[in-house]
Amino acid sequence: MSLNKIMLIGNVGKEPEVRYLDSGVAVATFSLATTERGYTLQNGTQVPDRTEWHNIVLWRGLAEVAEKYVHKGDKLYIEGKIRTRSYDDQNGQKRYVTEVFADNMEMLSPKGTASQGGAYVPPAQPQGQPQSVQQPNVSPIQDNSVDDLPF
DSSP states (O other): OOOOOEEEEEEEOSOOEEEEOTTSOEEEEEEEEEEEOOEEOTTSOEEOOEEEEEEEEEEHHHHHHHHHHOOTTOEEEEEEEEEEEEEEOTTSOEEEEEEEEEEEEEEOSOOTTBOTTOOBOOTTSOTTOOOOEEOOSOOGGGOGGGTTOOO
């Protein structure tokens, strides 16, 4: 048995880049920063903050939500799977990219479209009912048209 699941809480590093495939399927990509706070050892040595940058990929409905509501600086909860792919760059060098394919996203930044708890609430929903945005078990790998595109 194996498990590939990642949960992140971090801040959006750039505006989501959203594109639509010929089939009409939306794909959004953006970076998410997670930071481990620094600390001081007993001997006085300072250990600085450590920030990791994660490449987030959203498909279909989640990508459309990101296009409308996610902005640079927003705090998000992302849940998904880690995927690594390779491609050849302009010089023929093989490059590897590690991405998080999200299947759940919650907006944690207080906004006009978010409830008190910070979860995304679609405009048609009453403000008192926070909901997370989930994508059913969809296999984005089935869409081979994006497997060899670096982004």
